[in-house]
Amino acid sequence: MVFALMGQNRIPAKGIAAMNNQGDFEIYDFDRHELGDTDILMEITYASICHSDIHHVKEEWGAEEYPMVPGHEMVGRVTKIGKNVTAFKVGDYAGVGCMINSCGTCKYCKAHMEQYCPKVVMTYHAHDPFHNNEITQGGYSSNMVVSQDFAIKIPKNAEMDKVAPLLCAGITTYSPINYVDVKKGDKVAVAGYGGLGHMAVQYMVARGANVTVFDITEEKRADALAMGAVKFVNVNNAEELKGLDNTMSFVISTIPANYDPNMYLKMLDLDGQFCIVGLPAMANMPVLSIDKFIWKGNRKVFGSQIGGIKETQEMVNYSVKHNIYPEVEKIPATPKAVEEAYENVLDGKVKFRYVIDMSTL
Secondary structure (H helix, E strand, O other), rough: OOOOOOOOEEEEEEEEEEEEOOOEEEEEEEOOOOOOOOEEEEEEEEEOOOHHHHHHHOOOOOOOOEOOOOOOOOEEEEEOOOOOOOOOOOOOEEEOOEEEEOOOOHHHHOOHHHHHHHHHHOOOEEEEEOOOOOOOOOOOEEEEEEEEEOEEEEEOOEEEHHHHHHOOHHHHHHHHHHHHHHOOEEEEEEEEEOHHHHHHHHHHOOOOOOEEEEOOOOOHHHHHEEEOOEEEOOOOHHHHHHHOOOOEEEEOOOOOOOOOOHHHHHHHHEEEOOOOOOOHHHHHOOOOHHHHHOOOOOOEEEEEEOOOOOHHHHHHHHHHHHOOOOOOOEEOOOOOHHHHHHHHHHHHOOOEEEEEEEOOO
C-alpha cells in the first residue's frame, strides 16, 4: 500500500542466500530500499524454515532468480520508523509473513484478503512494483524494511523464539479453521503432521474438536496424542484406515508431497469440507478426479492461502493468549546449518519447524 522511489539512503543487509537450485547457501551482502514515511526497519532476531522455502530454492514451483534470500516467517525488534508511522515505535516487536505489500484498492484488499491481490508482493523471490520492480529478499537476514500495514504487532510477553512460524504455518491453518468455524465436538482431521499440521491440531483442539491425525510415520503418534488428538492413523497401515469413510465434518490437508486426496474426500460426512493448504512440487502434484465430486455429492473441497493482515494479527493475539506455539528446533545462522536443515526436512528428520537464530549471523 506504499509507493516509493528508489533513493540514496538504502539499507545495508546481510543474509544467507541460496546461490542456485541445488540448495548451496552462502553469506550474502545486499541492500534494501530506503525507509519510507510509513515503513519500519526491524532487526530480525528469528527466522524459520518453511517447506515452501525449499520448493522455491529448488525451483519446484517454477523458475527463480539467484542469489535468493529465502524466509517468510520472521520476528524482530523495530529499530527505526518513518515519520508517518503510527502503529509502531522503536523497541516494539514486529513480525513479517509471506507478503509485504499490495495495491490496497482492489476488492481483495478492501475485504482484508490481501493475499489474493493481483499486485501482492511476496516477501522474497518477487519483483516489487512499488519499489522500482526490485527483487525482494526474505527473512534469513539481518533486517527487513516493510510498510507498517504489513507488519504484525507481536506482544512483548510472547515466546519470541517460537513466534516466527506463526506468520506462515500458524495463519495458513488458522484461517481455514476459522472460515469453516470448527466447533466443540466436531469430528475433524489433519492430514500431514508437520510444521503446518501440528499447528492445525493445536487450533482445533483449543476449539474443543475431536481431532484425528494422519501421517506416514509411526514416530509422530505419541506427539500427536500428547498434543490432544483423539486418534492417530498411520496411512501405511490399511487396518487403521478402516471405518473412517463418511465420518469427518472437516479435513485439512497440509501435505507437501504427492498423496491421494480422494482418500480424504471419502472420509467427509454429508456437508463436510476438505481444505487443501499443502502445495507439493509441480512434478508431484496430486490429482482429484472430478467424478469423485459426483459420487460424494454435497461435500466441499476448497483451497486456502495464508490469511490477510487483519486475520494474521488476530491469529498472533489468539496464539499468544492461549499459549499455542509451534514446536521448534533452533539452529545457528550459517550456510552449513541451513543446508543441513533443508536435507533433514526433505528426509523427514525434523518433526516440526527449524528456527534460525539470526543473532548469530
